[in-house]
Structures are given as C-alpha cells and as structure tokens.
Amino acid sequence: DGGITQSPKYLFRKEGQNVTLSCEQNLNHDAMYWYRQDPGQGLRLIYYSQIVNDFQKGDIAEGYSVSREKKESFPLTVTSAQKNPTAFYLCASSSLRPRDRGGETQYFGPGTRLLVL
Amino acid sequence: SQQGEEDPQALSIQEGENATMNCSYKTSINNLQWYRQNSGRGLVHLILIRSNEREKHSGRLRVTLDTSKKSSSLLITASRAADTASYFCAVFTGGGNKLTFGTGTQLKVEL
Numbered sequence: 001d002g003g004i005t006q007s008p009k010y011l012f013r014k015e016g017q018n019v020t021l022s023c024e025q026n027l028n029h030d031a032m033y034w035y036r037q038d039p040g041q042g043l044r045l046i047y048y049s050q051i052v053n054d055f056q057k058g059d060i061a062e063g064y065s066v067s068r069e070k071k072e073s074f075p076l077t078v079t080s081a082q083k084n085p086t087a088f089y090l091c092a093s094s095s096l097r098p099r100d101r102g103g104e105t106q107y108f109g110p111g112t113r114l115l116v117l
Numbered sequence: 118s119q120q121g122e123e124d125p126q127a128l129s130i131q132e133g134e135n136a137t138m139n140c141s142y143k144t145s146i147n148n149l150q151w152y153r154q155n156s157g158r159g160l161v162h163l164i165l166i167r168s169n170e171r172e173k174h175s176g177r178l179r180v181t182l183d184t185s186k187k188s189s190s191l192l193i194t195a196s197r198a199a200d201t202a203s204y205f206c207a208v209f210t211g212g213g214n215k216l217t218f219g220t221g222t223q224l225k226v227e228l
Contacts, residue, residue, distance in 0.1 A: 004159075031214055033215075035218075040223075041220060041221070042121070042205060042218040042219055042220045042221050043160075043205070043218040044218075045215060045217075048213070048214075048215060050214060056213065058215070088157075090159055090160065092159075092160075094214070096214055104147070104148060104150070104165070104209045104214065104216070105150065105162045105165060106160075106162065106216060107162070108152075108159035108160040108161070109159050110158060110159045111157070111158065111159050113157075
C-alpha cells in the first residue's frame with residue numbers, strides 16, 4: 001500500500017516534556033509538510049521540506065523543530081517551548097512534479113492528536 | 118496567515134439536495150484546490166482548478182473560479198449522507214510550493 005503513515009494516533013505530553021511525532025511516506029515524494037489544526041479551524045503550516053537535509057519555517061514554527069535526514073521521513077518535535085500544544089497534527093507530502101501534472105496536490109496522513117496531561 | 122475564507126461555516130441539507138460552498142482569497146494564485154476531511158481524519162484531495170480555468174467537473178463535483186473576484190465555489194450535486202464532512206479550499210501561489218488553507222465549511226447531509 002502506498003501512502004503516508006503517522007504515529008502515534010494519540011500522544012500525551014507532560015509539562016516541560018519534548019515529544020516527537022512520526023511521519024513516513026512511501027510515495028517517493030520530494031516535499032513534506034507539517035500542519036496544526038485546532039478545533040473547528042483550518043490548517044496552519046508549521047514546517048515544510050522540499051528536499052532531504054533542508055526545511056523551512058511555516059507560519060507557526062515557534063516551539064517546534066523538524067529534521068529531514070531521509071526522503072521518506074519527516075519527524076516533528078513539539079518542544080517544551082510550545083505552551084499550547086494541544087491540537088491535531090497532520091503530515092502531508094507532494095511530488096513537486098512539473099505543475100501541469102498536478103504535482104502541487106498534497107496527500108495527507110491520518111493525523112496525530114496531541115493532548116497535554 | 119490563512120488566505121482562504123469559506124462561506125458558510127456550516128451547512129445542513131437533506132439527502133438529494135445540492136450543496137454549495139464558497140471560498141474567497143486575497144492574492145494572485147497559481148491554482149486553487151478543494152479538500153475533504155471526515156471527522157478526526159486526514160484530508161483528501163478532491164479537485165484542482167488552475168488560474169486560467171473557469172470551471173471544472175469531477176463526478177458530482179463542480180468547481181468554478183473567478184480570479185477577478187478572487188473567489189471559488191464548490192457544488193456537490195445530489196448529496197448523500199456519506200458526503201457529510203468538512204470541506205476546505207486551499208490556494209497555491211507558487212512561492213515555496215506551499216498551500217494556504219481556508220477555514221472550512223462543515224457540511225451535514227441528513228437522511
């Protein structure tokens with residue numbers, strides 16, 4: 001099966017703790033993205049990466065960190081500096097093929113719900 | 118910043134009726150996309166319309182784009198209970214190969 005997997009489905013964070021959310025894709029996509037979704041709201045971009053070993057901040061990067069050591073993997077760490085981490089986190093990928101082939105379309109994982117204890 | 122604003126925020130219709138939702142955006146775009154999200158799940162891409170296109174169809178979906186008004190609409194015809202979900206528009210401006218998502222319309226189709 002080709003697709004994007006995220007783990008865990010639910011994650012609990014204690015005060016002052018860093019936690020890491022996993023995102024893996026086997027679609028051979030170049031670009032990967034992390035979004036945060038709060039209840040009843042749209043998606044806000046945290047970080048994105050278009051190539052291995054390179055990534056850029058999105059609109060709400062503060063309190064988060066990422067790495068892109070492999071094409072297939074783009075883990076997100078929610079650090080203790082993120083004071084309001086409770087949200088639904090979505091990972092996505094896209095191929096970045098020439099635009100007339102729809103390479104801008106993003107494929108999403110099932111999400112990780114992060115809760116604070 | 119969220120560029121897309123969707124209207125209405127919530128929509129409740131009977132099965133068999135048509136559902137129309139609208140999206141407005143602020144800057145020039147390369148294309149506009151619509152996604153669907155079932156409760157507690159990831160998003161699924163529905164349809165993409167480019168800035169030089171005015172209308173596009175896919176099954177029961179019809180999308181229009183008016184770049185002069187910076188707006189788009191998604192029409193779902195002959196709705197089914199299984200269409201119950203949140204629908205998001207997203208604009209692709211080309212810079213950084215990113216999408217900027219709207220706030221979403223929550224559609225409920227009742228039997």
